[in-house]
Amino acid sequence: MVCRGLPSIAARELSLWARSAVIDAGTEIPLSTRGEVLVIVSGIARAEIQLDADRRQITRFRYAGDVLQPGVVNGISEICRTIAVTPCILCRIPREAIEDVGQRHPKVRERQLLIATSEAQSLARHTAVVGRLTAMERLATFLLELSTRTGRERSDGAITFRLPMTREDIADHLGLNVETVSRNLTRMKKEGLLELPKPSSGIISSLHDLRAWVPFAD
Amino acid sequence: MVCRGLPSIAARELSLWARSAVIDAGTEIPLSTRGEVLVIVSGIARAEIQLDADRRQITRFRYAGDVLQPGVVNGISEICRTIAVTPCILCRIPREAIEDVGQRHPKVRERQLLIATSEAQSLARHTAVVGRLTAMERLATFLLELSTRTGRERSDGAITFRLPMTREDIADHLGLNVETVSRNLTRMKKEGLLELPKPSSGIISSLHDLRAWVPFAD
DNA sequence: CTCGGCCATTGACCTGGATCAATGTGCGGG
């Protein structure tokens, strides 16, 4: 998944350089090292901005397969810290690897650019989620994304998924507060869209009805 | 400004390929053409997402010097449309130019990536603005950015700037509505932060007091 | 098994910003 869309030769060359790392839940994933690229092999992380003592924005969650490119280079520090929500396994590709392989395989650079622009795309989208959607719509959008990224379809068509982030994390991602998240989750339960066998695991009983709450075409 | 940070040889080579274009106010800037890069030479544009008949999010305004890279490639359309707020002069750099010059000057590719990641950075930041700030804070953040990008400092230290976008544009950028924008502008006037000789031109009388409303370190 | 702490849920109430409804106001066209 690191190298989806790359010629297999380039992928093999890159993998020769790769190192791995394990990050405990709750621990920050260090992004600083110049030009290094990280790939999440497994686990979930959150990218967050701390505004002041009691305001935080989680700009996005990071799932297995996501690529973390170095923020902005040259001393200007990345605005977000990335913190593991569950234990994470990372694949680290040092700067020299990218440069070395990138010289021989232009697809590598191309893909790096693609990753960055699609990152911008999804942040633009999230701007609209947080700026213009109602609480139910925000939550539906989030659950849909979480389940498509990490869920499993059951034989009866329902989708099961883990919800390892706290309600507070969800709230800070969606620009809401904990209580509003909680209330709207129970509303979804009452309306038969969702089941929550435990607070940390969910089942989308009616994908169709959930989708109806998401105003994006997709 | 197109080529800030590039070796001058690369810049000169790129400029050989450059074409220009003029876009009327209110007209969409076509981004579609595969791989073409646009640079705003003068004017202001807005990048917007239309959610449905009556909800819109302006993800960002684009000022002179901004570089518009093609959204996401390969048929998957860019999520935002970009529309000129004032008449705009653009510089168009065709895909072949990037490829040609990029092959000889790796800095070109590097800079392209830098542009894309810093785009993501500023969208992440805006996510926090819209998700967590109060109306006053959002407006202050916006005015500060607008004035640093397009304003002129007067001899007495005040900063004058044009406000060519409508109140509705500002509202849709900040996740507010027109009336709230208007009310908070007059509040700023009353508190001596701001003057509005005309609705479409402003003067920041007290940069210091305005900054106090912006929770970002910067 | 029991205790304590943290997280989630629920309820009662409050409020910042939205909505609805008039006025202002500036500008382009005749």
Added chain:
DNA sequence: CCCGCACATTGATCCAGGTCAATGGCCGAG
């Protein structure tokens, strides 16, 4: 110069979501 229209401001009221305050439930340590 006047008119008309689009944009901006202002006021009155409303409400989605925030705040405050219990209560419940799960889990890990002992």
